[in-house]
Amino acid sequence: MNQLKISTRLAVAFAVMVLLLATLGAVSLVRSANQRTELKEVIDVRLQIIKSLGVLNDGVNEQAIQVRNLAIFTKESIVKSATSQISASAAEIDAQYKTLNELLVSDKGKELLTRMQQRRADFLKLRDQYLALLQQGQRDEGLKLLEEQLRPAQRAYMAAIDEQMEFQSLKTADAGARAEAAAAALQRDVLIAGALAIGIAIFLAVSIIRSITRPLAQAVEAADRVASGDLSGQIVVQSKDETGHLLSALQRMQQSLVNTVSTVRSNAEGVASASAQIASGNNDLSARTEQQASALEETAASMEELGSTVRQNADNARAANQLAVSASTVAVQGGDVVAEVVETMKGINASSNKIADIISVIDGIAFQTNILALNAAVEAARAGEQGRGFAVVAGEVRNLAGRSAEAAKEIKALITASVERVEQGTALVDKAGATMTEVVSAIRRVTDIMGEISAASSEQSAGVGQVGEAVTQMDQATQQNAALVEEMAAAASALNAQAGELVNAVAVFKLDASSTNSSYSQNRSTAAPARTPMAAPSYKAPARSTSLGSSAKSGSKPTASLAAPKASSAAPAAAAKAAAPSPAPAPKAGGSDDDWESF
Incomplete structure (x- = not known):
């Protein structure tokens, strides 16, 4: 049962x-x-x-x-x-x-x-x-x-x-x-x-009560034994019911406690040694962190000077951009006036052509009037004495027609010469309009370039400001890291003392000799590499960069390169996460003090 x-x-x-x-x-x-x-x-x-x-x-x-x-x-x-x-x-x-x-x-x-x-x-x-x-x-x-x-x-x-x-x-x-x-x-x-x-x-009640109370009593006895620190006893599981599951769980718990206590006991000494090494490394790291903080202060001062220069360049670029915009406006107005002149010259040319046509008509009329006057004189001659007065009138009309024809020829010659000059002036005005269009286009390009330069200067100024803020934050973070390192040194010392107390506390538990030896040897092999400090690159002083000035002088657009600081405000945290090394076997214990710089 x-x-x-x-x-x-x-x-x-x-x-x-x-x-x-x-x-x-x-x-x-x-x-x-x-x-x-x-x-x-x-x-x-x-x-x-x-x-x-x-x-x-x-x-x-x-x-x-x-x-x-x-x-x-x-x-x-x-x-x-x-x-x-x-x-x-x-x-x-x-x-x-x-x-x-x-x-x-x-x-x-x-x-x-x-x-x-x-x-x-x-x-x-x-x-x-x-x-x-x-x-x-x-x-x-x-x-x-x-x-x-x-x-x-x-x-x-x-x-x-x-x-x-x-x-x-x-x-x-x-x-x-x-x-x-x-x-x-x-x-x-x-x-x-x-x-x-x-x-x-x-019978059933007694059987069920015994089948439940006996394993529970065994479980209570095992729990009391574990509570008193005795982990050497054996828990025997003889049933497959819930009480058997309870005893199996207690058995697994006791085995886990045995492994844990063996691990803690075997690693307590390693923790004490490692905490001492950590304290020493933290002291070295504190000194180097202070050096890094002073270097960051110098970098912050340089960044402030560079920021003032970039801001002055941005102001000059904005003033030049405003002048270029004004010149572009004047050039556009001049282009519009030239275009109006071209249209006026075209109108004068068309009017001159019409006048020439009218003079041609007048010349034709004068010619026909002269012929009519000639015919009238011939008819007056045929009339004799009666047509003498009419002949005189016809002669006068003929003289007037001749003079009108001469005047029309002269006017036509003048109009023709004026039309030719108007055509030459129209051609020159067309050339002047094309030239003004090119000038306006060039001034607009200059205005666009000046706008881009102004925007780039503004972005440079903002980027330098952000870099300055980042350097200031790094300086503050470095100061805080120095304080934290000092606290970590104190904590490592306290950890060393607590490791000794942990050894004394774990000594209360009683373990089998076989489980103690096997667990101790296994944990010694796995815990020993953790005592060696990790290697890190040596410290180098930061150098001032001239890429901001060179990017402003180049003909390419600086927007992409200067917008990067805006997005890189969170870069230190991301870089710290990306650069954080995963746990790996450390080098041998013979490293120098520089191995603690990457802590």
Whole structure:
């Protein structure tokens, strides 16, 4: 049973108890059912049969009495009363016979009932003959029949009824005995089943209690032994239940404590030696940290000077950028004026061309006017004296036409020369507009470059400021590291003292010699390399960088290189995490004091 779980054992115990209770209940139900059956037979059958037989007996006696009354009394009222009582008694007897026919099931009972019916038939036959003789007035014959035949038939009938009653009394007694036996069996079975259930329950309870308390007592004893510092005892696990799991856990705990105590005991001396070396290394590290702090102070001062220079350059770059923007604005305005002049010259050229066309039209008109004047003079000459005045007018018109033609030719020549000069001026203005466009484009490029230089100078100034802040923070961190190193030196000294106390404290535990030796040798082999300090590179003073100035002089955009300080504000922490070496075997114990610089 110790191989079963406690829950399984309890479940089995309760299942057995439930089974026993169910068996006890079933036995009680069966026995009580038998008892009820026997009692029902006694009450519903036997007592009813006896009652019916008693009614039959009373009826037969009643008929015998009334038959004698008829023989004694002759008064009509008495005769009628006796006759009616005989009829009523006969009807009641018939009803009782029907009941008996239904209730009697045994062979002997039916046989006795048949005999009763036969004796009754004989009695009724003689009774009817007797009554008939009395009705006929033959009283003497009736009395003779009564004495000689009817009384013996009545006795025989009564004897049959008594025999049936005696038999039924025996059957009733037998049924009562069976009911009493069923009650006794019920009581006996209940007592036996109850005693068996109690015995099994006690057995299961004792078994389960022992199977739980014994391992628990063993576990308590082991725990007390471990609490007192004795780890040399053995815990034996003999079961697979929860208590066995508990003992297994205690066994594993004791073994873990053995390993832990062995490890602590074997490493306590190493901790003491290592703490002394750590204290010495911390002192050296404190001195070198102070040197680094002074170097960082000098670097911070240099960074402040460089920051002021860069800020001055940024201010000059912003002023130059503003001038370049102003020049760009003036150049753009000049370009716009030149463009307007070009458009005006184009308009003048177009107007000159139109004037030339108009002068050509005027020249044509003058030519036609001259021809018309010539034709008018010819016609006036043909007219003679009548056309002399008209000829004079025609001559004048011809002179005016000639002068108009000469003037139109001169104007046309002037307009042509003006158009040529306007075309030359337009070409020169176009060249001036193209030149102004190139000048505006160049000034814009200069403005963009000056803007980039200004932005780069601003970013340089911000970057130098951030570098200065970073150096200041490094200086503060270095000062704090120096203080921490001093505290670590004090802590290492305290650790050395506590290691000695730890050795004394672990000495309380008692261990097996085999486990002590094996654990000590294993932990000595694994703990020895930890005593050697780690190597680190030697300290170098920081040098001033000129990359900021060179980047400003180069033609490339400095945005990317100068934006780096903004993102590198968290670089020291990330670099510290990335540079932190993972635990690895240290070099041999012969290193110098410089090995502690990377602590």
